[in-house]
Amino acid sequence: xxxxxxxxxxxxxxxxxxxxxxxxxxxxxxxxxxxxxxxxxxxxxxxxxxxxxxxxxxxxxxxxxxxxxxxxxxxxxxxxxxxxxxxxxxxxxxxxxxxxxxxxxxxxxxxxxxxxxxxxxxxxxxxxxxxxxxxxxxxxxxxxxxxxxxxxxxxxxxxxxxxxxxxxxxxxxxxxxxxxxxxxxxxxxxxxxxxxxxxxxxxxxxxxxxxxxxxxxxxxxxxxxxxxxxxxxxxxxxxxxxxxxxxxxxxxxxxxxxxxxxxxxxxxxxxxxxxxxxxxxxxxxxxxxxxxxxxxxxxxxxxxxxxxxxxxxxxxxxxxxxxxxxxxxxxxxxxxxxxxxxxxxxxxxxxxxxxxxxxxxxxxxxxxxxxxxxxxxxxxxxxxxxxxxxxxxxxxxxxxxxxxxxxxxxxxxx
Numbered sequence: 001x002x003x004x005x006x007x008x009x010x011x012x013x014x015x016x017x018x019x020x021x022x023x024x025x026x027x028x029x030x031x032x033x034x035x036x037x038x039x040x041x042x043x044x045x046x047x048x049x050x051x052x053x054x055x056x057x058x059x060x061x062x063x064x065x066x067x068x069x070x071x072x073x074x075x076x077x078x079x080x081x082x083x084x085x086x087x088x089x090x091x092x093x094x095x096x097x098x099x100x101x102x103x104x105x106x107x108x109x110x111x112x113x114x115x116x117x118x119x120x121x122x123x124x125x126x127x128x129x130x131x132x133x134x135x136x137x138x139x140x141x142x143x144x145x146x147x148x149x150x151x152x153x154x155x156x157x158x159x160x161x162x163x164x165x166x167x168x169x170x171x172x173x174x175x176x177x178x179x180x181x182x183x184x185x186x187x188x189x190x191x192x193x194x195x196x197x198x199x200x201x202x203x204x205x206x207x208x209x210x211x212x213x214x215x216x217x218x219x220x221x222x223x224x225x226x227x228x229x230x231x232x233x234x235x236x237x238x239x240x241x242x243x244x245x246x247x248x249x250x251x252x253x254x255x256x257x258x259x260x261x262x263x264x265x266x267x268x269x270x271x272x273x274x275x276x277x278x279x280x281x282x283x284x285x286x287x288x289x290x291x292x293x294x295x296x297x298x299x300x301x302x303x304x305x306x307x308x309x310x311x312x313x314x315x316x317x318x319x320x321x322x323x324x325x326x327x328x329x330x331x332x333x334x335x336x337x338x339x340x341x342x343x344x345x346x347x348x349x350x351x352x353x354x355x356x357x358x359x360x361x362x363x364x365x366x367x368x369x370x371x372x373x374x375x376x377x378x379x380x381x382x383x384x385x386x387x388x389x390x391x392x393x394x395x396x397x398x399x400x401x402x403x404x405x406x407x408x409x410x411x412x413x414x
Contacts (some may be wrong), residue, residue: 008202011259011350015177018192019161019186021169028166029090029186033079036089037137043093044131044412060094082147082164085140087237092141096129139187148184150197151176161186161195171195190269205352214401216363216393217340219331220380224287224393226401231286236278237334244271277312279336280343287344291351297344298404301357304338356404368398 021029043063050056064087071079071086078086103126121332142148147164152173159173163186181199187194214226222233247268254261290297308329310322341357348355365374374382374390382392401407 009203009348010200011203012182013179013199013201013350014197015175017159017174017195017197018167018172019132019195021166021193025167025325026193027171028111029163030189031141032081032163032165033137033188034134035081037084037132038264039078039086040089040093040137043090044129047093047097047127060090063090063093065311080165082142084146084165085148088141088143090192093129100126100129107181129184138189139185142186144181144184144185150177150181150184159402161197168192169195170251177194189273190266203350203352206292209295211294212298212401212406213294214298214397214399214404214406215300216396217300217302217335217337218393219328219335220341221393222335224391224397226394226397228394230393231337234278234282235331235334236275237283237330240275244268244275247271264380279334280339283336283340283343284347287340287347290344291347294353296356296404296406297348298356298358298400298406299341299344300360300363300400302337302341302360304332308332356406358400358401358403362394363399363403364392364396366395366399368395368402 005292009371018024046063047058050058067083067086067090071083082116107126142163143152149162151160151162153159157172157174159171159177160168161184162168166186171406177197177199179199181197182200183198185198217225218224219233222231224230247264251261251264251268254264274388310325310329341355347353362373365376365382366372367374367382367387367390370384370386370392372384372386374384376382376392382390382395384390
């Protein structure tokens, strides 16, 4: 049976590639990050002081207009770097303030609510954007063709990325970079350097499978589909927790400023990066399997930040079951639902598939067959007064499929 070809649209793809700068290039790259960090902090200081002293808001446009004067006054410092890259750093700060103001508005809205939960929310302050130390400012964004150039590998292993004030660095291109290069990002992770190449390309729709599915995300199981497939939760953080805890304790006992402390802190950071890499790889592979198999995927629209809020409360109104809630929060964050959703949506968009986000309320405890509200005697089981015991995750996945308009979510292959 022939299926209509989906309309192609432009999408962006990011490729993270390991870079191998020479020693002089690495020194210049460190200087690049330091100068951009100074620019970021100076712009933040200007915004803080303008509001504190004069109650005036400083916009990105105001600060961008000052760049020409700043560069002229410091030709051997800020004047060495790409003008557009400096604009990207100022845009980065502007994005931080945009999120901050959004959180402030949300906090003000929550103050109008009633009840004990609202009283706790009132006592939580929204953190103002903070200055960044140089050791934590680890990336600079360049516009391709303006301060940065990408040279793909010509049938070999090595590509090259050239950055203004750094030079032409070797890059291990372990996979083809498809599309028109839009931006290049130089990033430091520990003692390693990476180039993130963002390209714009057209979607490549996959052949239709005639199948759709609901997906319930969880902690005991990473996901359960409405077809009954279960993907176990690998729990990468649990597997590495003993090693991470040991390194953290040893680093805290080491003398500040000593070489041993620096080595332990690098090993500690490396262990955390390994956990993050394992989790990201697992998410990519799991998302790829869903995108290859199904035309449409219904997924819970989870608000993880709200789900993992602390239960500690305040001195006047202490929380309950704080330790148990902290363990649950840790398990939720280890599962990485937000990252998985973002990866799945990106892969589906590139493949011409659909991801439908569904409100998760009562999906696990409403019977997917008759809609009756069930009881939940155990975490993994719900009991319908009509249909008896049901697997809670499978029931949730089938409810998600139904709410998304995908039927039972058990469609057979075309």
